[in-house]
Amino acid sequence: MSILVTGGAGFIGSNFVLDWLAQSDETVVNLDKLTYAGNPENLASLQADARHVFVHGDIGDYDLVLGLLNQHQVRAVVNFAAESHVDRSIHGPEDFIQTNIVGSFRLLEAVREYWNNLQSAEQQAFRFLHVSTDEVYGSLEKADPPFAETNQYQPNSPYSASKAASDHLVRAYHHTYGLPVLTTNCSNNYGPYHFPEKLIPLCIQNALSGKPLPIYGDGQQIRDWLFVKDHCSAIRRVLAAGKLGEVYNVGGWNEKANLDVVHTLCAILDELQPRADGKSYAEQITYVKDRPGHDRRYAIDATKLERELGWKPAETFETGIRKTVQWYLDNQSWVNNVLSGDYQAWLDKNYAGRAV
Incomplete structure (x- = not known):
């Protein structure tokens, strides 16, 4: 048996x-289209690992997906595959x-076809876990309570609207066809x-x-920040014990304004790798024109996940952001390899013409 990870x-x-492979010997079939944000170098440590089967392909290729499911006797699908950058969705929806x-x-x-042909016990054990976003819920005012799983969907960008549509499809396949699905909406x-x-x-x-x-607008847009490894542990927990058809919000309990996040980054960099002139990196902060329809605040209420499945994040923002900065300092070769001409062209397209 194995699991299929899309967008891996x-x-x-x-x-x-x-x-997953640090904690389990179960094979991962990794299907990724390798668009600009898909980077095989992320997986370089697994090159000689027989438990990792990488396939270059598209989730939209029905025959390919069905063939992989049958070939590898997949017991669960974890769907990360998505276009995910709001700014890119504005320029090219x-x-x-x-x-x-x-x-x-x-x-x-493809999953439905595969699942329909499984034996009864395998059908009951099978799971399809869909990874989504808090942006499907829209924007919060400062005094509003955080998003709960029962919040109405109010997506405000082409990205969040497309993710909302996929969430609805997953729900419909459970209620119409009985497909054993789980959905997580993360911050x-x-x-x-x-x-980058x-x-x-x-x-x-x-x-x-x-x-x-570059800081959009006044920099007071608030987000709930979740360390990626905490998110991964939440997904493993939902996959193992989540109730079929249910939605679980995954958050870090760390609401921060964008400007505060950048000041924190600057302070850590001032400590770990000071500027040659002795000045703070905060002097490089520049305010630019806000993006269209920029949501003011996101916040996740992850109470259900803690109450029903016993999960909560291991990292605070302070511990997670320090680990993140240190990782980037230690892995500049990885960063330099992704800073391609295409990436630079994107930066020029997105930030050109934004008034300071």
């Missing part, structure tokens, strides 16, 4: 694969529709192997490179 060369997916909606549909169809992840288009890795790298640290 991306940020969260690769961390999940590495953590079609990729998000194709991967997050159409791709999820075709993946579900903002951070940690090792994070592609997102706030934390972008600011770490820009700081070290002497470049501006």
Whole structure:
């Protein structure tokens, strides 16, 4: 038996694969399309590991997915595969529709066909775990309670709308066909192997490179920050013991404004790798024009996951962010290898014309 992980060369997916194989001898079949954010180098330590089977392919390829499920006698699917960057969804929403909606549909169809042909005991043991985001719930005001699993969906970007659609498809396949599904909705992840288009890795790298640290608007957008390895442990727990058809919110209990996050990064860098001129990296902070429709606040109420399955994060923001900064300092070769011409072109496209 084995598990199929989709999107397992991306940020969260690769961390999940590495953590899984550090704790289990069960084979991981890793299906990834290797778009710009999928990086085989994340998995370099597994090159000689027979427990890791990497397949370059698309979740939208029905025949490929069904063949992998049958060939490897898959007992569970963990679906990370998604286009996930809000800014990219604003500039080019079609990729998000194709991967997050159409791709999820075709993946579900292949899984349904496979599951229908399993023996009864194997059908009962099978799981499809869909990894989603808190952004499907929309935006919170400062005094609002955090998102619970019962919150109404109110997505505000092409990215979050496409993820909301995939969530609804997963729910529908459970209620219509009986497919044994689980869904997790997580808050903002951070940690090792994070592609440097997102706030934390972008600011770490820009700081070290002497470049501006771009802060959208007034920098007071609030997010709940979740260390990626805590997220991976939550997914393992839900996969093992979650109630079929249920949704579990995964959060870090760490609400921070973006500006505060960047100041924390600067303070840690000032300590671990000071600027040559002795000044603080905070002097590189630059305010730029906000992105369209920028949600003001996300916050996750992860009480259900703790109450029903006994999970809570092991890291505080302070411990997790220090580990993250240290990882980037120790792995500059990894960072330099992903800073391709395509990535630089993206940065120019996204930040060009934003008034300081």
